[in-house]
Amino acid sequence: MKRMRWLALGTAALTAATLAGCSSSAPADGGTAAKELTVWVMGDSSAHFDALVKPFEDKTGIDVKTVAIPWDSVDQKFTTAVASGDGPDVLQIGLSKLRTYADSGALLTLDDAALSGHENLAASNFVDGVAGDATAIGGKVVSVPWVSDTRVLFYRSDILQAAGISTPPATWDQLRADAKTLAGRGDGSYGYYIPQWDSVLPVIMTWDQGGDIVDSQGKIDFDTPAFGKAVDLYTGLYADKSVPTNSDFDQTQGFITGSTPMLVSGPYLAAAISQSAPELAGKWNVTTVPSGAKDTSLLAGSNLGVWGSTKNKDGALQLLDYLSQPDVQVSWYQSDGQLPTVKKALADSALTGDPMVSVYTKQLASSRLLPLVPNWDGETGKALLDALNSIVLTGANRDDALKTLFTTTAGTPAN
Amino acid sequence: MTRSPRTPGHEAMKNRIVPYTFIAPAMLLLIVFGILPIAVALLVSFTDMNLAGLGNWSRIQFIGGDNYTALFADPDFWQALGNTALFAVVGVPSVIVLSLAIALALNRSQGRFFRALRSFYFVPAITAIVAVALVWGYLYNTQFGLFNYLLSLVGLPPVPWLSDPTVVKFSVGLVAVWRGLGLNVIIFLAALQGVPKEYLEAAAIDGASGLRRIVSIVLPLLRFAIFFVTITTVIAWLQFFDEPFVLTKGGPLGSSTSIALFLYQKGFSSSQFGYASAGSVVLVAIIATITIVQLRLRRSDVDH
Numbered sequence: 001m002k003r004m005r006w007l008a009l010g011t012a013a014l015t016a017a018t019l020a021g022c023s024s025s026a027p028a029d030g031g032t033a034a035k036e037l038t039v040w041v042m043g044d045s046s047a048h049f050d051a052l053v054k055p056f057e058d059k060t061g062i063d064v065k066t067v068a069i070p071w072d073s074v075d076q077k078f079t080t081a082v083a084s085g086d087g088p089d090v091l092q093i094g095l096s097k098l099r100t101y102a103d104s105g106a107l108l109t110l111d112d113a114a115l116s117g118h119e120n121l122a123a124s125n126f127v128d129g130v131a132g133d134a135t136a137i138g139g140k141v142v143s144v145p146w147v148s149d150t151r152v153l154f155y156r157s158d159i160l161q162a163a164g165i166s167t168p169p170a171t172w173d174q175l176r177a178d179a180k181t182l183a184g185r186g187d188g189s190y191g192y193y194i195p196q197w198d199s200v201l202p203v204i205m206t207w208d209q210g211g212d213i214v215d216s217q218g219k220i221d222f223d224t225p226a227f228g229k230a231v232d233l234y235t236g237l238y239a240d241k242s243v244p245t246n247s248d249f250d251q252t253q254g255f256i257t258g259s260t261p262m263l264v265s266g267p268y269l270a271a272a273i274s275q276s277a278p279e280l281a282g283k284w285n286v287t288t289v290p291s292g293a294k295d296t297s298l299l300a301g302s303n304l305g306v307w308g309s310t311k312n313k314d315g316a317l318q319l320l321d322y323l324s325q326p327d328v329q330v331s332w333y334q335s336d337g338q339l340p341t342v343k344k345a346l347a348d349s350a351l352t353g354d355p356m357v358s359v360y361t362k363q364l365a366s367s368r369l370l371p372l373v374p375n376w377d378g379e380t381g382k383a384l385l386d387a388l389n390s391i392v393l394t395g396a397n398r399d400d401a402l403k404t405l406f407t408t409t410a411g412t413p414a415n
Numbered sequence: 416m417t418r419s420p421r422t423p424g425h426e427a428m429k430n431r432i433v434p435y436t437f438i439a440p441a442m443l444l445l446i447v448f449g450i451l452p453i454a455v456a457l458l459v460s461f462t463d464m465n466l467a468g469l470g471n472w473s474r475i476q477f478i479g480g481d482n483y484t485a486l487f488a489d490p491d492f493w494q495a496l497g498n499t500a501l502f503a504v505v506g507v508p509s510v511i512v513l514s515l516a517i518a519l520a521l522n523r524s525q526g527r528f529f530r531a532l533r534s535f536y537f538v539p540a541i542t543a544i545v546a547v548a549l550v551w552g553y554l555y556n557t558q559f560g561l562f563n564y565l566l567s568l569v570g571l572p573p574v575p576w577l578s579d580p581t582v583v584k585f586s587v588g589l590v591a592v593w594r595g596l597g598l599n600v601i602i603f604l605a606a607l608q609g610v611p612k613e614y615l616e617a618a619a620i621d622g623a624s625g626l627r628r629i630v631s632i633v634l635p636l637l638r639f640a641i642f643f644v645t646i647t648t649v650i651a652w653l654q655f656f657d658e659p660f661v662l663t664k665g666g667p668l669g670s671s672t673s674i675a676l677f678l679y680q681k682g683f684s685s686s687q688f689g690y691a692s693a694g695s696v697v698l699v700a701i702i703a704t705i706t707i708v709q710l711r712l713r714r715s716d717v718d719h
Contacts, residue, residue, distance in 0.1 A: 076683045082470045104466040246557035246578035247667050378685035390668055394580060
């Protein structure tokens with residue numbers, strides 16, 4: 001009996017020591033906490049972000065610590081933070097993750113009362129599609145818009161000209177025909193590029209056919225004629241041999257080498273092309289997405305949220321307010337290439353003077369959010385891609401694959 | 416145990432405690448990092464725990480065996496299980512045969528060149544998986560990869576190394592075999608040092624050929640090393656994760672998803688912790704069963 005007690009005592013002591021070791025790492029006194037903010041920035045923009053918040057640090061005396069979270073490990077970092085309760089003060093949230101994060105209950109509610117006194121954060125300042133209630137989850141706002149992103153059609157004007165195509169395709173039918181023409185240039189040449197990991201493109205195609213993937217009850221529903229047309233378009237591009245089938249195809253290289261002279265992507269691709277192939281300037285351009293019944297594109301991007309248990313709520317809100325200033329948003333576009341979400345910033349001459357940006361802003365006006373489902377990347381979007389890719393890559397039966405998609409996604413809440 | 420006439424109880428207890436104080440640290444580590452996580456996973460596997468539940472424990476519901484029912488009806492789970500079985504069936508013999516062959520070859524000389532070669536073979540085992548993935552990703556790339564370039568030199572068409580649902584399994588497996596060789600070569604080399612030279616010399620004097628000496632003397636004496644390497648390699652392949660995770664993310668269409676990667680996707684990408692825990696309990700059961708079978712076979716082998 002006695003030795004059991006020894007063992008138990010030892011275990012308890014060790015556990016206590018371990019726990020004490022863990023908890024002591026968090027700063028305990030409010031004095032230093034008020035002078036510090038930890039911000040999670042997704043992707044590799046942390047150096048630019050440091051420069052962006054420098055004036056804020058100088059003005060308020062708050063030390064902003066930027067932590068870059070690679071896109072690949074976003075889920076893992078967030079999950080660990082929720083489990084340990086030890087998150088950052090402010091974090092960037094990709095819109096496709098917004099509902100998951102809101103559901104976790106880890107984010108501070110940013111309703112009008114919480115935002116009062118921070119005039120830059122009023123919903124009316126932001127692009128309508130993402131502001132306020134547009135990104136509320138269950139009636140609760142947990143984030144403010146930060147950067148917007150829309151998809152436009154990139155095309156190589158020189159290659160299209162050489163193939164006798166004088167203007168970029170205005171409709172998806174034209175695009176399919178042009179892509180076929182361009183693919184006929186020879187071996188290793190294609191007309192269009194479909195990223196096999198991009199679950200949004202089929203949704204954009206459905207919207208453009210005048211349809212939606214959400215039914216009147218606010219549930220995901222792919223079983224519509226418009227989606228059927230989008231599937232025909234998607235699989236048709238593969239059937240025409242207009243798109244590469246290998247999954248490791250590099251979209252930037254494909255565009256630069258001219259192997260895939262057309263694709264739908266975001267402004268970040270423009271930055272990548274200008275950087276890695278400045279000699280191509282003038283040989284490529286962007287235009288709004290091809291239309292069907294409509295010319296709707298995706299309104300994506302990121303919002304900013306405040307961690308619920310932050311010790312520096314005031315500082316965090318001050319930072320959000322600073323980041324929503326029109327001039328700060330413009331300088332973020334200039335340093336990192338990300339489009340603003342503040343209307344005044346979008347109307348700034350620094351942006352409107354650039355013909356490409358005017359295409360983006362025009363497209364933004366007819367863009368919409370992806371349905372805010374509980375887990376787009378891991379569930380709904382994955383099921384959509386699995387269905388389409390199994391048809392085009394492994395020759396799976398179209399009706400069977402779609403039926404699987406309908407049943408696995410039916411009833412997913414999207415409001 | 417002999418009791419001292421002076422303080423019998425005290426002495427006896429002291430004697431009984433001593434061995435436990437020696438194993439206590441190891442026991443504690445085993446309980447905290449080995450048994451406790453499995454117990455927690457077992458508990459979680461009967462709940463619907465997700466990200467919301469993680470933030471607020473009151474939102475966790477006990478749902479009995481529902482996760483297991485759903486798991487066994489999930490085609491993705493069976494695909495991952497099938498992939499893992501294929502990886503293990505092809506990978507384990509490849510690693511053992513290749514590393515044994517390399518160890519035997521490296522053991523032929525103690526010269527400086529052979530010693531350098533040993534460290535060379537160990538390099539893959541100590542290289543970070545991200546670097547490995549980056550390099551192999553470029554080698555395998557369909558457009559600008561070295562492998563397809565070499566194929567084009569001899570007039571062969573490009574191979575979709577990581578894009579074809581069948582080819583990708585072997586591409587990913589090849590990287591894992593390459594990575595797994597180093598450590599096992601070192602283990603076999605160490606075991607080969609233990610083979611008495613007298614046996615080999617005596618056999619040589621008796622006129623036994625090199626191959627004969629390996630088959631009849633070296634391999635039987637390496638039996639325990641081979642057994643050890645087999646068990647650890649089988650477990651490693653059943654937990655196969657790194658290579659498909661960094662090279663293909665389990666794609667295309669789940670054709671390179673192993674069980675461990677499936678669990679990661681369900682747990683961390685979909686935040687279905689209850690479901691992922693149920694899967695991990697099944698994986699533990701499979702690994703435990705296979706390992707116990709191997710240990711049993713070994714025991715009967717010793718009895719002969």
